[in-house]
Amino acid sequence: MKNVLLLSFGMFALGFDAYVIAGLIPGISETYHKNLSQVGQAVSIFTFFYAISAPIFSSLVVGQPIKKILIWSMLVFTVANSMTALAPTFSILLLSRAIAGIGAGLFSPLAVAASTKLVSSEKKGRALGLTIGGMSMGTVLGVPLGIYISEFYHWTSTIWLLVLIGLMAVICMYIFLPNFPTSPPPALSERLKMFLDKRVTVTVCITFFASMASLGLYTYLSPLLKEIAISNNLTPYLWAWGCGGMVGSLMIGYLIDFIKKPKALVTIILLMLTLSIICIPLMINLTTLKYVPFFVWGAMGWACQAPQQHILLSYQPSNGRSAVALNSSVNYLGSAIGASLGGIVLSLQLGTITLIYFAVISMLFSLCLQFYSMRNKFNVTEFSKI
Template sequence: MKNVLLLAFGMFALGFDAYVIAGLLPGISDTYQKSTSQVGQAVSIFTLFYAISAPFFSSLFAGKPIKKILIWSMLLFTIANSVTALAPTFTILLLSRAIAGTGAGLFSPLAVAASTKFVSSEKKGRALGLTIGGMSIGTVLGVPLGIYISNVYDWKITLWLLVMIGVISILCMYFFLPDFPTTPPPALNERLKMFLDKRVTITVGVTFFASVASLGLYTYLSPLLEDMARSSNVTMYLWAWGFGGLVGSILIGYLIDYFGKLKTLVTIILFTLTLSIISIPFMLNFPILKYLPFFVWGAMGWACQAPQQHILLSQQPNNGSSAVALNSSVNYLGSAIGASLGGVVLSIQTGTITLIYFAVISMSLAIGLQFYSMKKFRIN
């Protein structure tokens, strides 16, 4: 598991970067004199370029030395973060977020697919859970720390901390991650068959709509809480969300290995995630309990990814890396669209409660697709 931990540390940097920006929106907004909905597009552009780059680079670099690709992608990601910290204009900041998203889109699916190469078949679920768990740890530890640093000093200091983490990750992979055999690149017709496989389409469709709801809503957590809870301090809610993500992403690996019925497990996760989002406006009125929906939301949102990727690996055993990359891409595409729609909602001043409505509608579509998949293909 040592090699899996090295990959998980790289994912930690990605999780820190992808989710801390949502907490830095007020500071970035003040620096560049932009509205919250405009600055929210910095999240959208990161996730959009992640979505575009993941499947493209997965195919382009299929069969190439994965260790070198992981190191170069983390280097690109780290340089982009340094540009974000130095950006003299908002346009350059958006450009740097696009480059960072490209580096993340290259690193993440390869790291997830590579993690299964270092363990036996019966431990693949745990390896996937641990690697993805690196992102949730980046959220639960990095995001509150980054927001604290931003409040005490400046949001740019948080970005420099990210740069330092990226450099450490690069050095650790260079010196300690072994070279390992790569899977030969699949033939073009095999890749096309994967995209035309109805099972794959429905599986990533579930991922898409769940991501629109979960990650899109998360982007605007700060204005949501200011409106509903009359609180500008989002740190404790982010702690609850991130800690839930940590618990969910680590425990899900064991559930995959021992529960077995992956589609049933995903269905339970989707229902629980929907209920947690619905309960937010009601639970905010109760001390202590107001953090519970955010904990459950984080746990279910993060737990959903590993079984989905496991299902895709079983559906496309000869295109595992490409299938995982596609799911990661769709996950972040959903986040980009969710963040963009959230920005539209805020800009037309329909009230932040509308963000909850959009999230519930999107989750309903995810559940509908999941039921169709279970009925149509008759597998666990």
């Protein structure tokens, strides 16, 4: 499992980078004299290129050693973060975020696939959990630490910490990671074919609207708290969200095995996610209780993907890899669009509380599609048979 830890460390850097920029928005805004809605596009550009890089560039990595691709993708990610820290203009910063998204989007699916090739068959579940868990740990530990560092020094100090982590991951993989065979991510055309299956289309659209609400709102958490909270210290809220995410990502596997009803589980998750978002402005000034919606939000947001992937695997047992890859791409695409729409809301000066309304509306779309899916009784194989 020590080789899997190397991949988990790389995923830690990805989780750190994907979510820390939202907390650095005020500092970046001050440095480049841009408004919050403009700076928010740094998040949407990263997640957009994260979503499209694997399917678009997958044909380029066919036949290449997986260890080589993992190292080069992490190196691209790390160099791009160096560009972010040194960016003389806001345009260069946006370009660097796009390049970082490309590196992250290539590394992530390959690292997940590679983790199963580095262990025996009976340890594949633990290897997957450890690899994906690295990303959630990057959120739980890395993001609050990064925000804390930026408060005492400068937001670029947090980015340089990311660069250091990335370099360590590159060096460790180069020295210790063995060569091993695995398949490249599914190509774009292979993913798009999945839309021909109505069941798959409905399922990934549920993912799209849920991620647009959850990750889109997360991007502008800092200005939101400044408007609605008595104490707008961002760090404890990020701790609550991140800890919830870790609990959700660790517990969802046990819930899947226990409940064995995928759509019922997804429905519960979506309802709780919606309720947690609604409760943010209602509970934001209620002492310790104000952190509860953030904890539930993080837990449900991170827990949603696993049962969705099981549903897709049951719909497309012979093409499950492509269906799951499509769901992952749509998840980050929803995040990018959510961040972009949130920027439009702020640019129109509608108030950050409007972001809550838009997130709830997006969740209602997701719930409507979920109820439609349940009503039409699309065939789902029990988890025990997958």
